[in-house]
Amino acid sequence: MTFDERLQNVAIIGAAGKMGSGISLLLAQEMARLKNRPENKDKNYKLYLIDVNLDHLAGLQQYLKSQLVKAGEKACVMLRQMYKDREDLVENQDCINQYVEDALSFIRTGTDLSIAKDSKVIFEAVLEKKDLKVDLLKKIDNLCGRDTLYLTNTSSIPINVLNKEANLNGRIIGFHFYNPPAVQKLAELISTDSTVRELKDFSMELAKRLNKKIVPSNDIAGFVGNGHFLRDGLYGLREAKKLAKDYTLPGGFYIINKISQDLLVRPMGILQLIDYVGVDVFQSISETVGGYIPGEDLKDDLLKKMYDKKVLGGQRSDGSQKDGFLKYDKNRPVGVYDIDKGEYKLFDPQGWSGEIDKKLGEYPTGFFAWRNLVADPKKNDKLKTFFQNLRSSNTLGAKLASAYLKNSKEIGEKLVKTGVAKTSEDVNNVLLNGFYHLYGPINDYI
Amino acid sequence: MSKLRKKVYLTAGYNTVSFGTGRKEFNPKKPRPGIEHYITEAGRGSIAQINDAKNIDEGVISNFMAARFCKQGNLAGFIPEIDPALEYKPSTRVEGACGSGGMALVTAMKTVLSELADTVLTIGVEVQNTVKAIYGADILAGAGHYASERKEGHAYFFPAKFSDRAGVYYQKFGYEPTRKGMALWYEQMIKNARKNPKAQEYQNSIEDLFGAGMTPPNPKAFVENLNIYDCSKVSDGASALIFASEEGLKRLGINKKDAIEVVGYGQCEANLTKQPEDPTRLLTTQKAAEKAYQMTGLGPKDIGLLEVHDCFTITGLLALEAAGFAEYGKGAALVESGKTRIDGEIPTNPGGGLIGFGHYVGGTGVRQAVDCIHELTGKANGYQVKINSNRPYAMMISMGGNDKTVTAMIFKKAE
Numbered sequence: 001m002t003f004d005e006r007l008q009n010v011a012i013i014g015a016a017g018k019m020g021s022g023i024s025l026l027l028a029q030e031m032a033r034l035k036n037r038p039e040n041k042d043k044n045y046k047l048y049l050i051d052v053n054l055d056h057l058a059g060l061q062q063y064l065k066s067q068l069v070k071a072g073e074k075a076c077v078m079l080r081q082m083y084k085d086r087e088d089l090v091e092n093q094d095c096i097n098q099y100v101e102d103a104l105s106f107i108r109t110g111t112d113l114s115i116a117k118d119s120k121v122i123f124e125a126v127l128e129k130k131d132l133k134v135d136l137l138k139k140i141d142n143l144c145g146r147d148t149l150y151l152t153n154t155s156s157i158p159i160n161v162l163n164k165e166a167n168l169n170g171r172i173i174g175f176h177f178y179n180p181p182a183v184q185k186l187a188e189l190i191s192t193d194s195t196v197r198e199l200k201d202f203s204m205e206l207a208k209r210l211n212k213k214i215v216p217s218n219d220i221a222g223f224v225g226n227g228h229f230l231r232d233g234l235y236g237l238r239e240a241k242k243l244a245k246d247y248t249l250p251g252g253f254y255i256i257n258k259i260s261q262d263l264l265v266r267p268m269g270i271l272q273l274i275d276y277v278g279v280d281v282f283q284s285i286s287e288t289v290g291g292y293i294p295g296e297d298l299k300d301d302l303l304k305k306m307y308d309k310k311v312l313g314g315q316r317s318d319g320s321q322k323d324g325f326l327k328y329d330k331n332r333p334v335g336v337y338d339i340d341k342g343e344y345k346l347f348d349p350q351g352w353s354g355e356i357d358k359k360l361g362e363y364p365t366g367f368f369a370w371r372n373l374v375a376d377p378k379k380n381d382k383l384k385t386f387f388q389n390l391r392s393s394n395t396l397g398a399k400l401a402s403a404y405l406k407n408s409k410e411i412g413e414k415l416v417k418t419g420v421a422k423t424s425e426d427v428n429n430v431l432l433n434g435f436y437h438l439y440g441p442i443n444d445y446i
Numbered sequence: 447m448s449k450l451r452k453k454v455y456l457t458a459g460y461n462t463v464s465f466g467t468g469r470k471e472f473n474p475k476k477p478r479p480g481i482e483h484y485i486t487e488a489g490r491g492s493i494a495q496i497n498d499a500k501n502i503d504e505g506v507i508s509n510f511m512a513a514r515f516c517k518q519g520n521l522a523g524f525i526p527e528i529d530p531a532l533e534y535k536p537s538t539r540v541e542g543a544c545g546s547g548g549m550a551l552v553t554a555m556k557t558v559l560s561e562l563a564d565t566v567l568t569i570g571v572e573v574q575n576t577v578k579a580i581y582g583a584d585i586l587a588g589a590g591h592y593a594s595e596r597k598e599g600h601a602y603f604f605p606a607k608f609s610d611r612a613g614v615y616y617q618k619f620g621y622e623p624t625r626k627g628m629a630l631w632y633e634q635m636i637k638n639a640r641k642n643p644k645a646q647e648y649q650n651s652i653e654d655l656f657g658a659g660m661t662p663p664n665p666k667a668f669v670e671n672l673n674i675y676d677c678s679k680v681s682d683g684a685s686a687l688i689f690a691s692e693e694g695l696k697r698l699g700i701n702k703k704d705a706i707e708v709v710g711y712g713q714c715e716a717n718l719t720k721q722p723e724d725p726t727r728l729l730t731t732q733k734a735a736e737k738a739y740q741m742t743g744l745g746p747k748d749i750g751l752l753e754v755h756d757c758f759t760i761t762g763l764l765a766l767e768a769a770g771f772a773e774y775g776k777g778a779a780l781v782e783s784g785k786t787r788i789d790g791e792i793p794t795n796p797g798g799g800l801i802g803f804g805h806y807v808g809g810t811g812v813r814q815a816v817d818c819i820h821e822l823t824g825k826a827n828g829y830q831v832k833i834n835s836n837r838p839y840a841m842m843i844s845m846g847g848n849d850k851t852v853t854a855m856i857f858k859k860a861e
Contacts, residue, residue: 073580076601077667090597091584 001120001147001198003205007031008045011116013136014126015049015109016056018315019153022181023123024049024060024107025067026210032068032103036082045106048116057109059317067182068103072096117143121202123175125153128284130161137166149199151175151206155226156288159219160192170194173203176223177212178434179277186434187212192219215429220420221292224430226285227420228441229273230298231411233282236260236270237300239400250336250345251356253325255400257333262363263390263401264408265383267370267436272333275313275324279306305339361395370438379438387445405446412441449741450708454558455695455860457705458688459816460491464646464804465682466575474575481509481516481573482524484684484806488569489528492686497699499529502688503563505537508550508570509808514585515576525567532567543589544757545846546570547685547811548853552713554689564694570809571684579680586807589847591719602669605677605758607848609669612760614725616671619775627778628759629659632675632801634781635756638788639802641828646679646804659759676759681804685813695860705860706822709744709839712737712854722848726775728761731768731845734852738841739770742856746770749856750837751821752786752794753814755845756801765843766794769854793831796821811844811853818842822859833859 010027014020028047035045051057072079072095079095089095108115113136116122122140126132137150150172152162159174166172174190187207191200207214217223222230240252247255257269274282283303290298306312306325313324321328327335327344335346347353366386373379387405390398412427421427428440439445462484466472485507493499505525512518522537542549547570554566574582580601587596587603600606616624633655639645652658661673668674690698695705712734723729739745746769754769756762763777771792772780780786786794797803797817800810818840820826822833844853 073578074667076580077665080601087597090592091587092580092601093584095601096580 003202004034004040006120006149006202007034008043009119010046010121010123011048011050011119011140012123012125013050013113013116013140014124016051016053016060017125017127018179019177019181020049020051020123020125021060021063022179023125023153023177025064025071025182027123028064028068028103028107029071030209031106032099033082035102035106038085046119047107048119049107049109050111050113050116051109052111054111057111061104061107061109064107065100065104068100069096072099113140114143116140119144119148121149121151123151123153128154128156128281128288130157130165130288133157133162134165137162137168137172141166141168149173149196149202151203153177156222156285158221158292159190160194163192163194170196171199173199174217174219174223175203175206176217176225178225184434185211185213186225186430187214188217188223188225188430188434189214190217190219190223213429213433215426215433216422217426218419218422220418222285222289222420224415224421224427225434226289227415228408228411228427228431229277229435230282230285230289232408233270233274234286234298234300235404235407235411237302239404241302247356249340250338251352253336254347254353254356255360257326257336259360259397259401260404262367262369263397264404265368265370265373265386265438267374269333271325273435275321275326275328276315278312278314279303279324280312280314283307302339306337309339309342311337360397360400361393364389364393364395364398373438374436383439384445391446402446408441409443409446416442450710451559453692454555454708455690455692455702455705456687456708456815456819456857457690457695457698457700458492458495459685459819460488460495460687461644461685461813461816462487462491462683463644464679464806466646466680466804468646468650468679468804470649472575478575478682481512481518481521481571482527484573484682485521485524485569485571486528488571488684488686489525489567492567492688493529495700495704496688499531501565501697501699502532502535502567503565503694504535504554504557505532505567505569506540506550506554506557507537507568508540508542508546508812510541510543510546510572511585511588511808512571512573514588515572515574515582521571525569528567536563541808542851543846544755544805544807545811545844545851545853546808547813547815548713548842548844548846548855549851550812551689551815551844551855552711552853555708555711558689558691558694561691564691565698566689567686568689568812569684569686570806570812572806572808573682574680574807575682582680589850594719600669604848605672606669608758608760609663609671611722611725611764612671612758615760615764618726619778623778624760624763625660627763627781628676629656630778630781631756631759631762632656632659634787635762635795635799635802638796638829639798641788642797642803643828645798645802646681647798647802650802672758672760678757678800678805681806683804683806683809683813685809685816687812687816687819702860704823706819706840706857707860709856709858710738710741711856712739712741712852714852716850718847718850726764728764728768728845728849730849730852731765731843731854734854735769735841735843738854738856742839744839744856746792748837748839749792749841750834751796751818751831751840752792753817753840753842754794754799755810755814755843756795756799757805757845759801761845762795762799762801765845769841769843788829788831791834792837796826796829796831798829811842814842814844815855815857818857822857
């Protein structure tokens, strides 16, 4: 079966989730493009979007519609070419409307797995729980033909475990998108010794069509992306606890988030990133990966405490950030959680947080915020100068940041050493493309 | 061609800010003022410079596509909204695509010449940020021939029309010198705009303007031969001024030192259903300029201030050639020589032009005339040109569509 034939009938399980909805959008776009090729005019395309919650599915349809409009607006030069033989489509608006209509026309939503029985490609993007994934994969494989291929968006569970327990005989591969899938350029590809050739080829072609950069990862829990993120995040939490002696725990959170954003020149601080991913998701990654790598302590009691208090971060359906370790106003951190009191302590530049800022010290010369460097063609030179100054600075902030950078580098190097990543470049590529970092963790800055 | 039968003056010029991307206060997600806001701001800005609104006899308002951008027609009805004294006075709306403003000037001038009015409040307006640029492109495409051009046309219809012209021009006169001339045009216009607080690019902080202007085009996302810096922006804004006879100036209480005089004009309309005879030339612009020269007995050597319709950088170069300031194929060389700079021999678009000031389409021709008033009467502040006494005349060219609807006007300081 060719790639294009397979893409005539696709299903996504867990389609209404954060990752599933992005994957649904990407697939709908690619299928709409294929469908509009003259040679495919009479072919029947189907994209089944399956989720447990009907309300979420309704939200998904709204999301897809609005995102398809945006995609159509962006790609209008191409759309006019695509519809050049349609005499009735004259204005840009006509072409964009038709494009959205075309894409939505082959989408079917439902809660019942059986609607996907004829699908030749199935994406799995349900919660990061092994037993749930195995159960669903088993069920759907009993409905589908033996030639159906599975792509799982798992970010931490070894693929060979899913393959074996769901009895898929190599018809499953890890195709790990980054959040949000429609925007992030990166996808980690995880195959096992038994992954069938056709699925590997299909995945490479799919990445090309979806304009994703593939970084291969070996089949070790957490893979490269979460392998780094998990350890980087846990380091941050542990450092916060050490700082708590002098600055209280909320003060420690404040410091760690601030230095990991500002002085590491990252798009967001580590606690904001954990909130963005979801405290519960981060905890689940920690437990999953921890379960497969027994020699390493990959858990932290703070995560459980947050989970018990139901302070979980994550995003609302409109994309706004929910409170987690930090409190947010218009997606910007404005306070920090006090676990003992069960309430937020608002930043106070004239008071407690201003005092901490003073103790962290002046930022080394050459400092630029991430947003000011992201589009700067001379960013590498500027980062080099800044990190040189950071290393030679004796302020509390600089020392903490230097140690953070060093730890991040060690995590990256360990991922290569333990065979999770094939090369240092792969590790750096994941952080550059999947986390929007301006530099890879394995660098000469530290 | 006959001379004007009597003296006609322009005075009391006012431009609103050209609003849109580039202005720091612009946020596409926040509500913005509607078209009536711009009309009244500009109209009241002009009236504030005269003694009493009751001395205005008529109104003319130019606009291109408010019916689509703002779902608003019948724009003449906004003239009485400017001031109660204008209620029940005659008002006329004119439309000639991007050349609407030039058409308003001619209409107001003819009204004064007809002696049916001594003073005519003249306003040009467009509000475009009501839709995203990709839909705005559909609306602006109405300046071409919908039936024969739109289906085959590009998503970005007008940029593509001038991109096609640029492509042929590159072939004939070389890519490198032309591209360099276009990038220098961009640099000059942005530098001018940075002196003009009402310009859309006033706050532009790009360090390497020439480098930005040299950015290679990206045909996948945009058009073949132009980059985004080659294009004027999507703008909201309005301009206003008053046309008056000698008697009219007196009635308005305006001293002649605050007025300029129309020396002559040329107005041309080309067949909208035909493609340009020669894409490397703006032949209608050329004809309109020639008519203006013929009426006044003047030529490019007499012009000390030039306002051209640079909807795209390439159009700026072509306009310099069409109006006789550069030989055919030498537009880029003229820009490179520095003569078109604000301190050059022929200061061109000192307020930033369409590239730097902005292009509120149906109002741009009026904006050009307002800038001529400000420059010739010494009121242009930061972007004031030193008018060479050997070249005391200002010329403006307003162009609509793909060089279809053109008005050229020559002014001098009133005596």
